[in-house]
Each structure stands twice: as C-alpha cells, then as structure tokens.
Amino acid sequence: MEGKSLPAKESNCRNWLCLSAFLITLQFFIAFSGYSKALEETPYALQVTSCSSAVKPKISLNGPSTICTGGSVLLTASAGKSYKWNTGATSRSITVTQPGEYTVEVVDENGCVGKSDVVLVQVAGKLKAPRIEYTEPLIVCEKGSLKMTVPEQEGATYVWKKDGVPVYDKSNEYTASEAGAYTVELSNFCGYVRSSNKVEFVIQEPVTAFKVEAAGDLAFCKGGSVKLSLPMYKNMTYAWFKDGKPISGTSHELIADEAGMYTAEITNMCGTFRSSTGQQVELLELPKPPTAENVVGCTKKTLTLQATGGKSGMYRWYTAEKGGAPIAGADGPSFTTPVLSSSTTYYVAVTNGQCESERVAVKAIINTKPEMPAIEAKGALEFCEGGAVELQSAVYKDLDYIWLRDGKEYASGSNTLHATESGVYTLKLQNECGATLSSNSIKVKVWPAPDAPVTHDGISCGPGKVMLAAIGGAAGEYRWYQDATSEAVIPGATAAAFETPVLQSSRTYYVSVVRNGCETERVPVQAYVYPVPVAVASVQDLEIDSGQSTQLFGSGGGSYSWSPAHGLDDPTSATPVATPDQTTRYTLTVQNEQGCEDTVSVVVEVRQLLVIPNAFSPNGDGVNDTWEIKNIEYYPQARVEIYNRWGNLIFDRTSYRSEWDGTYRGAALPVSTYFYVITVPGKAKFTGYLNIVN
Numbered sequence: 001m002e003g004k005s006l007p008a009k010e011s012n013c014r015n016w017l018c019l020s021a022f023l024i025t026l027q028f029f030i031a032f033s034g035y036s037k038a039l040e041e042t043p044y045a046l047q048v049t050s051c052s053s054a055v056k057p058k059i060s061l062n063g064p065s066t067i068c069t070g071g072s073v074l075l076t077a078s079a080g081k082s083y084k085w086n087t088g089a090t091s092r093s094i095t096v097t098q099p100g101e102y103t104v105e106v107v108d109e110n111g112c113v114g115k116s117d118v119v120l121v122q123v124a125g126k127l128k129a130p131r132i133e134y135t136e137p138l139i140v141c142e143k144g145s146l147k148m149t150v151p152e153q154e155g156a157t158y159v160w161k162k163d164g165v166p167v168y169d170k171s172n173e174y175t176a177s178e179a180g181a182y183t184v185e186l187s188n189f190c191g192y193v194r195s196s197n198k199v200e201f202v203i204q205e206p207v208t209a210f211k212v213e214a215a216g217d218l219a220f221c222k223g224g225s226v227k228l229s230l231p232m233y234k235n236m237t238y239a240w241f242k243d244g245k246p247i248s249g250t251s252h253e254l255i256a257d258e259a260g261m262y263t264a265e266i267t268n269m270c271g272t273f274r275s276s277t278g279q280q281v282e283l284l285e286l287p288k289p290p291t292a293e294n295v296v297g298c299t300k301k302t303l304t305l306q307a308t309g310g311k312s313g314m315y316r317w318y319t320a321e322k323g324g325a326p327i328a329g330a331d332g333p334s335f336t337t338p339v340l341s342s343s344t345t346y347y348v349a350v351t352n353g354q355c356e357s358e359r360v361a362v363k364a365i366i367n368t369k370p371e372m373p374a375i376e377a378k379g380a381l382e383f384c385e386g387g388a389v390e391l392q393s394a395v396y397k398d399l400d401y402i403w404l405r406d407g408k409e410y411a412s413g414s415n416t417l418h419a420t421e422s423g424v425y426t427l428k429l430q431n432e433c434g435a436t437l438s439s440n441s442i443k444v445k446v447w448p449a450p451d452a453p454v455t456h457d458g459i460s461c462g463p464g465k466v467m468l469a470a471i472g473g474a475a476g477e478y479r480w481y482q483d484a485t486s487e488a489v490i491p492g493a494t495a496a497a498f499e500t501p502v503l504q505s506s507r508t509y510y511v512s513v514v515r516n517g518c519e520t521e522r523v524p525v526q527a528y529v530y531p532v533p534v535a536v537a538s539v540q541d542l543e544i545d546s547g548q549s550t551q552l553f554g555s556g557g558g559s560y561s562w563s564p565a566h567g568l569d570d571p572t573s574a575t576p577v578a579t580p581d582q583t584t585r586y587t588l589t590v591q592n593e594q595g596c597e598d599t600v601s602v603v604v605e606v607r608q609l610l611v612i613p614n615a616f617s618p619n620g621d622g623v624n625d626t627w628e629i630k631n632i633e634y635y636p637q638a639r640v641e642i643y644n645r646w647g648n649l650i651f652d653r654t655s656y657r658s659e660w661d662g663t664y665r666g667a668a669l670p671v672s673t674y675f676y677v678i679t680v681p682g683k684a685k686f687t688g689y690l691n692i693v694n
Contacts, residue, residue: 051110051111051112051113055078055108055114056114056115056116056117057077057078057080057104057105057106057114057115057116058077058078058116058117059075059076059077059078059102059103059104059116059117059119060075060076060078061073061074061075061076061119062074062076064189065119065120065121065122066121066122066123066124066189067096067097067121067122067123067124068123068124068125068126068189068190068191069123069124069125069126069190070097071097071123072095072096072097073095073096073121074093074094074095074096075093075094075095075096075102075104075119075121076092076093077092077093077104077106077116078106079092080092080106080107080108080109080114081107081108081109081111082106082107083104083105083106083107084104084105085102085103085104086101086102086103086104087102096121097123098121098123099121099122099123100120100121101118101119101120101121102118102119102120102121103115103116103117103118103119104116124154124155124188124189124190125153125154125155125190126190126191127153127156127186127187127188127190127191127192127193128153128193129193129194129195129196130150130151130153130184130186130193130195130196131150131195131196131197132148132149132150132182132183132184132195132197132198132199133148133149133150134146134147134148134149134199135147137269138199138200138201138202139202139203139204139235139268139269140202140203140204140269141203141204141205141206141268141269141270141271142203142204142205142206142270143177143203144177144203145175145176145177146175146176146177146182146199146201147173147174147175147176148160148173148174148175148176148182148184148199149172149173149174150172150184150186150195151172152172153186153188155188155189156172156186156187156188157169157186157187157188158170158171158172158184158185158186159184159185159187160174160182160183160184161182161183161184161185162176162178162180162181162182163180163181164183172184176201178201178203179201179202179203180200180201181198181199181200181201182198182199182200182201183195183198183199202234202235204235204268204269204270205270206270206271206273207233207236207266207268207270207273209276210230210231210266210273210275210276211275211276211277211278212228212229212230212262212263212264212275212277212278212279213228213229213230213279214226214227214228214279215227215228215229218279218280218281218282219281219282219283219284220282220283220284221283221284221285221286221354221355221356222283222284222285222286222355223257223286223358224257225255225256225257226255226256226281227253227254227255227256228240228253228254228255228256228262228264228279229252229253229254230252230253230264230266230275231252231266232252233252233266233268235268236252236266236267236268237250237266237267237268238250238251238252238264238265238266238267239264239265239267240254240262240263240264241262241263241264241265242256242258242260242261242262243260243261244261244263256279256281257283258281258283259281259282259283260280260281261278261279261280261281262278262279262280262281263275263278264278284354284355285355286355286356286357286358287310287350287351287352287355287356287357288309288350288357289309289349289350289357289358289359289360290307290308290309290310290315290333290348290349290350290357290360291307291308291309291360292305292306292307292308292348292360292362293306293362294362294363294364294365295362295363295364295365296365296367296398296432297340297364297365297366297367298366298367298368298432298433299340299341299342299366299367299368299433300339300340300341301339301340301366302336302337302338302339302340303336303337303340303364303366304334304335304336304337305317305334305335305336305337305346305348305362305364306333306334307333307334307335307348307360307362308333309350310333310350310351310357311350312331312332312333313331313332314331314350314351314352315330315331315332315333315348315349315350316330316331316348316349316350316351316356317330317331317335317346317347317348318346318347318348318349318359319344319346319347320347321347321359321361322359335348337364340364340366341366342366343363343364343365343366343398344363344364344366345361345362345363345364346361346362346363346364347359347360347361347362348360348362365398367398367431367432367433368433369431369433369434369435369436370396370399370429370430370431370433370434370435370436371429371436372436372437372438372439373393373394373396373427373429373436373438373439374393374394374438374439374440375391375392375393375425375426375427375438375440375441375442376391376392376393376442377389377390377391377442377444378390378391378392381442381443381444381445382444382445382446382447382517383445383446383447383517384446384447384449384516384517384518384519385446385447385448385449385518386449387420387446388418388419388420389418389419389444390416390417390418390419391403391416391417391418391419391425391427391442392415392416392417393415393427393429393438394415395415396415396429398431399429399430399431400412400413400429400430400431401413401414401415401427401428401429402427402428402429402430403417403425403426403427403428404425404426404427404428405419405421405423405424405425406423406424407424407426410423410425419442419444420446421444421446422444422445422446423443423444424441424442424443424444425441425442425443425444426438426440426441426442447515447516447517447518448518449518449519449520450472450473450477450513450514450515450518450520451472451513451520452472452512452513452520452521452523453470453471453472453473453478453511453512453513453520453523454470454471454472454523455468455469455470455511455523455524455525456468456469456470456471456525457525457526457527457528458500458525458526458527458528459527459528459529459530459594459595459596460503460527460528460529460530461530461531461532461594461595461596461597462529462530462531462532462596463502463503463504463529464502464503464529465499465500465501465502465503466499466500466503466527466528466529467497467498467499467500468480468497468498468499468500468509468511468525468527469496469497469498470496470497470498470511470513470523470525471496472513473496473513473514473515474515475494475495475496476494476495477494477513477514477515478493478494478495478496478498478511478512478513478514479493479494479511479512479513479514479519480493480494480498480509480510480511481509481510481511481512481522482509482510483508483510484510484522484524498511500527503527503529504529505529506526506527506528506529506530507527507529508524508525508526508527509524509525509527510522510523510524510525511523511525528594530592530594530595530596531592531594531596532596532597532598533556533557533558533590533591533592533596533597533598534556534598535554535555535556535557535588535589535590535598535599535600536554536555536556536600537552537553537554537586537588537600537601537602538552538553538602542603542604542605543604543605543606543607544604544605544606544607545606545607545609546581546582546606546607546608546609547579547581548579549577549578549579550577550578550604551575551576551577551578552568552575552576552577552578552586552588552602552604553574553575554574554575554588554590555574555590556590556598557590557591557592557597557598558590558591558592558593559572559590559591560572560573560574560588560589560590560591561588561589561591562576562586562587562588562589563586563587563589564584564586566580566584567579567580567581567584568586578604580604580606581606582606582608583603583604583605583606584603584604584606585601585602585603586601586602586603586604587599587600587601588600588601588602607634607683608631608634609631610629610630610631610632610635610678610686611629611630611631612629612676612678612686612688613627613628613629613690614688614689614690614691615690615691615692615693616628616662616690616692616693617692617693617694618661618662618663618668618692619694625661626658626659626660626661626662627658627660627661627662627690628658629656629658629678632656632657632658632678633657635680635683636655637654637655637680637681638654638655638656638678638679638680638681639652639653639654639656639678639679639681640652640653640654640656640660640676640677640678641676641677641678641679642660642674642675642676642677642690643674643675643676643677644669644672644674644675645672645673645674645675647675650664650669650674651664662692669692670692671691671692671693671694672691672692673689673690673691674689674690674691674692675687675688675689675690676688676689676690
C-alpha cells in the first residue's frame with residue numbers, strides 16, 4: 001500500500017502538543033525494543049501539525065473606540081473558520097453600543113485557536129448646558145475680580161469667553177478681572193454646549209460732577225410740566241429730591257409738575273454723588289373755572305350756551321376737552337352754536353392773560369321726536385298672584401319713559417317695568433320734541449292664588465301608617481311634600497287624604513293646593529306616632545268562694561275600663577272590688593293621654609260550695625230518689641266513694657252527676673247508714689254519713 005497521511009483532528013493546540021509528545025515517547029519505546037526498523041517500514045506515517053506558531057487574531061474598528069450615547073462601533077475579527085466573542089456572539093463582526101472590554105477567539109484553517117488582545121470601548125455622554133455660578137459681587141468699584149465656575153462634566157473641555165472672545169480654556173473655573181459679559185462653552189467627542197446664562201462683570205468709576213438740566217420753562221401754569229434730566233449711566237441708581245425731600249423717580253429723567261427746588265443723587269459701587277446744582281420750578285396759579293349749564297333743543301336749530309365767572313373778552317370756547325385752538329371770535333360769556341342735528345359737547349374756560357382755567361364741559365343737547373319703541377317680556381306672561389314679569393325696551397338717552405296699563409298711565413322713569421297685575425301694557429317715550437307710543441303691546445294675565453288648605457293631623461298608636469287629610473281643594477289639586485323646601489312632591493299624592501308609610505316616630509308632612517298653575521304656601525300636617533300603653537292586671541286571690549269578694553289591680557295607663565261591669569263596684573277604677581257569682585274573665589282596657597289603648601284580662605275563679613245531703617229516699621215516688629250533691633258539676637274531676645258499715649266500697653264514680661239511686665250491683669240496698677268520701681283533686685276531701693230512708 002502507498003503511504004498515507006492521517007487527517008489532523010480539529011482540536012486545540014494543547015491537545016496536539018500532548019499527542020506529539022505521546023508519539024515521540026512511543027517511537028522511542030519501539031526503538032528501544034528493537035522494532036524501530038519495522039516501524040520505519042510501516043506504510044502509514046503519522047504527520048502532526050504544531051499550533052505553536054499560530055497567528056494571534058486582531059480586532060479592527062470602523063471608527064473610534066469612544067462613541068457617543070446612542071451611537072455604535074463595528075468590531076471585526078481577522079479571518080478564520082469560526083469565532084467566539086466574550087459577549088457570546090459567533091459572527092465575525094459585532095456591533096457594540098455599550099462600554100466595556102471586548103475579546104474574540106478565532107479558530108484558523110488548521111484548527112488552532114487564537115485569542116485577541118482586549119479592545120476597550122468607551123461611551124461618552126452628551127454634555128448638558130451648565131449654569132455659571134459665582135459668589136463675588138457682579139459690580140465693583142475701580143478694580144476687583146469675579147470667580148466663576150460651572151459643574152465638571154466627564155471628558156469635557158472648557159472655553160471661557162468675554163464678550164464672545166475666548167480668554168481661558170484650562171478648567172471649569174475662571175477668575176475675571178476685566179469688565180465684560182462672560183460665557184463658557186463645553187465640548188467633547190459628542191459636540192459642544194453653551195452656558196445657559198451670561199454673567200456681566202461691571203467695574204465702575206466715581207461719578208464726575210453733574211447738574212440737573214431743564215428742557216423747557218421752569219415757570220408754567222398749573223397742569224403743565226418741565227422735563228428734568230441727569231447724565232445717563234448704566235448700572236446706576238438715581239434718586240430725586242424736591243425741597244430736600246425724596247420723591248418718586250428712579251430714572252435719569254423726571255417730569256416735574258409741582259413747584260419746588262429739584263436736586264438728584266447718583267449711586268454706584270463707588271458711592272453716592274449729589275448734583276452740583278438743582279432747578280427751581282415755579283407753578284403759576286390758574287383762574288377759577290367758569291360755570292355753565294347744558295342747553296336742550298330740538299334738531300336743526302342753533303343753541304346759545306352761557307357761562308359766568310370771567311370777564312368779557314377773557315372767555316375761551318373749545319370743541320375739545322384738551323388741546324386744540326379756541327373757537328375764533330368766541331371770547332364772550334355766550335356762544336351760539338351752528339345749526340345742530342345731533343347733540344354736541346363744547347368746552348369753556350377763562351384766562352387771566354398768563355394761565356387758562358380748566359375747561360368746563362357744556363352740552364348742547366339735541367332731541368328728536370322719539371322713535372317708536374318695541375317692548376318685550378322677560379318671562380311668562382301668565383303667572384300666579386305674587387309673581388311678576390319684567391317688561392323692557394331699549395335704553396334711550398334723555399327720554400322720559402311712561403308705562404301704560406289698559407291705556408292709562410301706570411308707572412314712569414325707567415325702561416324696565418315689573419308687571420304684577422293683569423292688563424295690556426304699552427310704553428310711551430317723550431321729550432320736548434314730541435311723544436311716541438310703542439309699536440306693540442303685551443298682555444299680562446295674573447291668576448289669583450287659591451286659599452291654603454285646612455289640614456287634619458293623624459295619629460298611630462305605635463309604629464305604623466298614619467292617615468293625614470286636608471280640605472280646600474278639588475281632587476288632583478293637592479300636593480303632598482316630605483318637607484317645607486323640597487321641590488319634589490311625593491309621587492301620586494294628589495288627593496285630599498294621604499297615607500304615610502310605616503313610621504317609627506312622629507314627623508311633619510306638608511300639603512298645598514295647586515290651581516291654574518298657582519300653588520299655595522305649604523301647610524304643615526303632623527303625623528303623630530304615640531307610644532302604646534302596656535296594660536297590667538292582677539287580683540289579690542285567684543280563687544274565691546261563691547259570695548266572697550276580691551280586689552282587681554290595673555296599671556299602665558291614664559284611664560281604665562273593666563268589662564264586664566257585672567260584679568264590679570266601679571268598672572272605671574284601676575282597683576275595683578269584684579264580687580262575681582261565678583268564675584268570670586275580666587278584661588282591662590287602659591288608655592294613655594294620646595288615646596292609645598292596650599288590653600289585658602284576668603280570670604277570677606269562683607269556687608261553688610258543695611251541698612251534700614245526709615239522706616235520700618230511693619222509694620220510686622219521684623221525690624229525692626237519688627243522692628243529689630249540689631254544685632258538684634263545677635268539679636268534674638271530683639271522685640265520689642260510698643262504703644257500707646263494714647267498710648266495703650259499694651259505689652265509686654268520677655264526674656258524678658247525682659245519679660246514684662241506692663243500689664249495689666243492681667239490687668236495692670237496705671235502709672241503713674253509709675259512709676261517703678268525696679275527693680276534689682288538689683283542693684279538698686269531704687267525708688260524712690249518708691242515710692237511706694223510705
């Protein structure tokens with residue numbers, strides 16, 4: 001056979017090294033045993049590949065190893081047969097979005113495993129716009145410094161700027177010694193941000209001498225003013241004074257409209273500086289304003305306005321309240337308007353040659369015959385007595401309102417009327433130029449209110465339903481309510497009588513009458529739930545002998561009534577004396593103050609006395625033929641026993657009804673003396689002698 005090479009197994013290099021060592025040892029052993037030659041002649045020669053010189057795989061990146069939050073980088077291993085990343089991935093390339101150390105094991109074509117070096121991936125966060133913080137004052141005098149800081153952010157570089165020009169880039173802190181507006185920019189791999197605020201550092205100098213300047217006349221009439229001013233500086237505080245006392249005003253300018261000496265102060269970090277000179281303002285007095293009255297006229301006429309309080313030639317008539325030139329030629333106390341078609345306001349003042357008084361308004365009121373008004377109602381035109389509907393028209397100036405009901409004057413003075421009576425309402429508008437009647441009329445109907453119902457309270461002795469009643473309305477006109485203010489009526493309760501649900505205690509209901517949509521006031525109706533008395537009755541003795549008396553005892557009420565009245569000395573007494581001739585059940589009815597009743601009964605048992613004869617004659621003559629014991633029928637359980645003189649029992653009977661006829665076993669007994677025993681169970685035993693005679 002031709003020599004062949006055995007295929008190499010896919011194992012790691014460590015396993016191949018062990019196999020090589022084993023074969024070397026085996027070959028040495030064969031040579032030692034004298035078989036080396038035979039081994040050399042073996043057609044199969046073992047060939048072993050060593051992994052000691054395997055190439056270490058590398059990881060390449062498609063970008064920098066530092067990425068921004070939300071970004072990624074592609075890691076690619078050098079070529080091989082298979083791959084195993086420390087993340088568990090088995091592809092040649094992996095996309096990384098998280099920071100960490102990344103390695104890969106690559107199996108090459110010979111089955112050897114190589115492990116790459118560690119690749120470190122870092123994630124840089126996006127920067128946040130910082131706020132500049134500082135502790136020293138922002139404004140200083142002549143010289144000073146300002147220390148500013150922003151919070152440190154990892155991986156950031158800092159560039160400080162003054163008025164937009166970079167001045168420092170070493171750290172997150174900077175101390176400024178020059179005036180200016182400071183900002184800071186932060187940048188890293190992911191971009192840059194600018195501070196959210198700007199810090200303006202101001203270095204001030206002492207204020208040079210200054211004075212108060214006036215832009216206008218310092219003497220003027222009341223109502224005028226003059227503008228005073230100071231040099232304008234930034235970051236300064238201004239204060240104004242009149243006659244040495246502080247007044248309002250914090251600007252470098254002040255409008256002065258009062259008399260006085262005006263001075264000022266300017267304050268900065270270097271101190272407070274007073275004006276070297278001030279300005280004296282003089283206020284001229286105004287003449288007293290004239291007086292004037294409005295004039296009323298009709299359209300397309302001239303009106304003459306009159307004023308008093310000034311000298312002829314010193315009046316000034318105007319068409320505007322302020323500003324504008326006076327009407328030419330109108331300098332006297334009267335002024336005749338041009339022909340007017342509408343009301344116009346004029347103004348008049350007087351002058352003393354220097355100052356003019358305040359202007360007084362004078363109205364030239366032009367009226368026209370009123371236009372025909374329309375009236376409308378705000379609400380229902382039919383309502384119950386005590387109600388109202390508001391009638392109204394549009395609002396007209398300088399007109400008299402006269403309301404008419406059924407053609408007669410009813411009310412005046414306003415464009416609204418609260419109509420409370422039935423009738424046809426119209427409105428008349430009038431002024432000195434004429435009168436006009438409304439274009440429409442409104443008819444109002446007022447329904448008379450029904451009389452309130454008369455009620456009858458109801459009672460229940462103990463919890464239960466109560467019947468209430470009312471009179472004064474027709475069927476269906478009643479409304480029953482749970483309370484005095486509730487809007488909801490009790491459903492279905494429209495009759496004169498109303499039965500309440502079961503009540504546990506007294507309460508008040510309300511009832512009204514509705515007729516033509518008009519409802520009376522609600523009248524209270526009482527549903528009384530009174531307590532039920534508890535009748536109690538007892539007797540002194542439960543049993544009495546016939547002909548005896550016992551006293552009955554009742555309690556629990558205000559009045560008493562016993563029945564039957566037979567055998568009682570006073571059936572209306574709480575404690576009557578009872579002398580019944582037979583066993584009687586007496587019923588007691590007690591009644592409390594509210595008329596509620598309760599009953600209870602008690603039995604008085606009358607014992608009827610036994611009348612036992614000591615002889616009878618059973619001779620058949622129809623008289624006294626049997627032994628008759630009177631009243632024994634009242635003792636149905638009584639036992640009657642009769643013995644002869646020798647003690648023999650010759651008769652024994654329970655429920656005896658006087659039937660013994662002097663026989664024993666059907667034979668007549670001889671005339672003789674016998675002995676009886678009558679036993680009433682639980683009560684008594686009677687004994688004695690009985691004679692049978694002819």
